[in-house]
Amino acid sequence: MLRRIAPLLLTLVVVVLGVTALAAEPDDTTRRPEADFVVLVGVPGLRWDDVDPENTPTLWRMAEQGSIGSLSARSARRPTCPVDGWLTLGAGNYTAWNANRPAGACPPVDVTVQQPDGFGANLPEQESVVAHNQDRLPWGAVPGALAESVRCTVAVGPGAAVAAARPFGRVDRYEPALPRDPAGLLGTCVLSIVDLGTVGGENRAARDAAARRADTALARVLAARPARSLVLVAGVSDTAQPSRLHVAIADGPGWERGWLTSESTGREGYLQLVDLAPTALATLGRPLPERNFLGRVATPVDGRPSDLHTAIDAPAGADREASAQGRVARWFFVLLAGFQVALAVAVLPLLRRARRRAGPAVRAPVARPVVAVVETLLVAAALAIPAALLADLVPWWRGQHAGWYFAVVTVALLAGATALVRLVPGHQRTLGPLGVVAGLTALVVGADVLTGARLQLNGVVGYSALEGGRYAGLGTVGLGAFTAGALLTAGWLAQHVGRRWRPTLVVALGAAAVVIVGSPYSGADSVGAIALSAGVTVAAVICTGGWLTLSRLTWATLAGVAVTIGLGVLDLRRPPADRGGLGRFLAALGDGTGGLTVHRASTANFETLIGSPLTVLAVVGAVLVWFALLQPWGGLMRLFGIYPAIRAAMAGTAVAAVTGGLLGGAALDVAGAAAALVVPMAALTSLRVLGHSTDRTQPPGNRPQDFVAGARPAVDQAREPVTEGGPGDRPDSDAAGDADAAGRGEAAGGGTPPEPSGGAVGRASRSSTETATA
Secondary structure: OHHHHHHHHHHHHHHHHHHHOOOOOOOOOOOOOOOOOOEEEEEOOHHHHOOOOOOOOHHHHHHOOEEEEEEEOOOOOOOOHHHHHHHHHOOOOOOOOOOOOOOOOOOOOOOOOOOOOOOOOOOOOHHHHHHHHHHOOOOOOOOHHHHHOOOOOEEOOOHHHHOOOOOOOOOOOOEEOOOOOOOHHEEEOOOOEOOOOOOOOOOOHHHHHHHHHHHHHHHHHHHHHOOOOEEEEEEEOOEEEOOOOEEEEEOOOOOOEEEEEOOOOOOOEEEEEEHHHHHHHHHHHOOOOOOOOOOOOOOEEOOOOOOHHHHHHHHHHHHHHHHHHHHHHHHHHHHHHHHHHHHHHHHHHHHHOOOOOOOOOOOOOHHHHHHHHHHHHHHHHHOHHHHHHHHHHOOOOOOOOOHHHHHHHHHHHHHHEEEEEEHHOOOOOOOHHHHHHHHHHHHHHHHHHOOOOOOOOOOOOOOOOOOOOOOOOOHHHHHHHHHHHHHHHHHHHHHOOOOHHHHHHHHHHHHOOOOOOOHOOOOOOOOHHHHHHHHHHHHHHHHHOOOOOOHHHHHHHHHHHHHHHHHHHHOOOOOOHOOOOOHHHHHHHHHHHHHHHHHHHHHHHHHHHHOOOHHHHHHHHHHHHHHHOOOOOOHHHHHHHOHHHHHHHHHHHHHHHHHHHHOOOOOOOHHHHHHHHHHHHHHHHHHHHHHHHOOOOOOOOOOOHHHHOOOHHHHHHHOOOOOOOOOOOOOHHHHHOHHHOOOOOOOOOOOOOOOOOOHHHHHHHHHHHHHHEE
């Protein structure tokens, strides 16, 4: 009876532990200052390396007394050109102007602004821009949503007119240039938007001159600001490819000497361009147009260094790191994919010749030194992602040759980690390298997530603040690596204990991994937690043997669905502004706008599928497993038959990685990151299993020291002692008893196999054989 309800009990445990741990939310102790007036000052292209006390004294003083941060100027097109940046500012959502532009270049703001009455203005193109964003783009943005949320808006300059225009094109109050004394103008409406010109190009002298002009105009704005006002200065766009991080400064009552942050980033010192509109409305005490805004309210937090030079080094360094990350990440994953493809080709002949056979015509096995070199390369390939993550402990991005510095640091870390794996006791056992590599990967990624994911932010194998997708928690590559590392570690440990304890061990470690992935205190990835819950359930129900039957797959699916429903219900109970992605999606389904979310996810999946090198890793890994490792000569079926807990871990990893990628809009990126660890380890372990396929070990009572006078040995003398593998890697006795059948693709872990010749003695002989070689 207990065996029948075991899947149900395991499913309930995963669901209860996962939902209970993920239900907690960090305490909301942030302060939300209010003001009577808000002045949004935009300077497209302005970066932190443009700000210094000599050239831009006004910006410097404002940053000293206010709160600062790095602004990700993301829009519906990349790079975000000035007109797209201004439009996104006014929409509180990702938008794009419906005009063609040269690839990779950003023309100046060139919009038609009509002033029929000399007081306000009209943008005749605005209605077509709104229709373009509503009908052609997947974000559901409404240009002009910010202006529609207040009674009156002032715009100064053509860029500000784009941000302040209502959806039908009307600007309430407009001036083409900043007056000498703008006091009367800025006090006309509660919201003013000012365009102070563009800081563009890479010529240092030209940038300094443009920043100085903007600083001089900003001094007039600050001198004329109304009482009890908030002034926000932002570099609202890029000016060329590649994208960069930009300046964000907030100065007003309650915004003194802190870091800027928002719930859309979840990280101190970072906010998005789409956050400025909801920040302005929240500061003015106006309600937010919930369905139109993707941004969240920015708030100041304490902890900024008192010295401004030291404080500015953080956002300026983040800009340099994010810029270098984009260049280095591309070739890193291309090289990793190429390296793993080459390894896959190299390991095929070794697999064909690894199994020893009798007879004079059989080819000699591959030389042991060659096998050792290939095993070392497989270990290095599996450790490439955690080594690249640790490389961000060193500020490699500060040099002129950032890519080479990163390569040197990563190779050094990779060499050290590979040597560590080979030196760990038990390396010669069949599962030795797999357990150590999986444990190291889970430890590195998990420790980074638990300490704030600082290595993943702008890291080569992390996520970039320039992309605007994630700023905190566990990234796509990290999710794949951590999922594979955690489940393989659980499977490796489960193989060390008796069958009855394996599901408990897998569920315990898996639930801990789910908490790390999904908790808002750490990974903050609810989709990843849902996917990992399904993977843990799959691993738990088959870790004692047997195959992934339809009923077991059903239980795994129910676990994922139950976690999804639990998290969704908890998320929906929160205020709209505090909901996560799952809660917002369910709310959108309720009001009929869920199709936009589905469309965005499907678009992201398609773009990632055809443009990511991790797709190559996932596809090549699947091809190697299906057409080589799972063949009778490939060794993986034999491995699965002897070590069912490892088979369970790999099956759970596949379920979690594919599910997490598709639901999260990352296509096969999560699966590719997981395959970078799983496939090399599967190949290495298969080689070892095949290499010991003909070994025979004498059971206790048949060794020479156990001979009794007159007794006759039951089996031949063993080539390896029974204690070689130890109890740690002991395979299942029933699976080991028919290991050859497993190598031919027959099920060896799902019940008692046929009795081999020789009866119990023959079974004991084969069982002790696999114990010795493990």
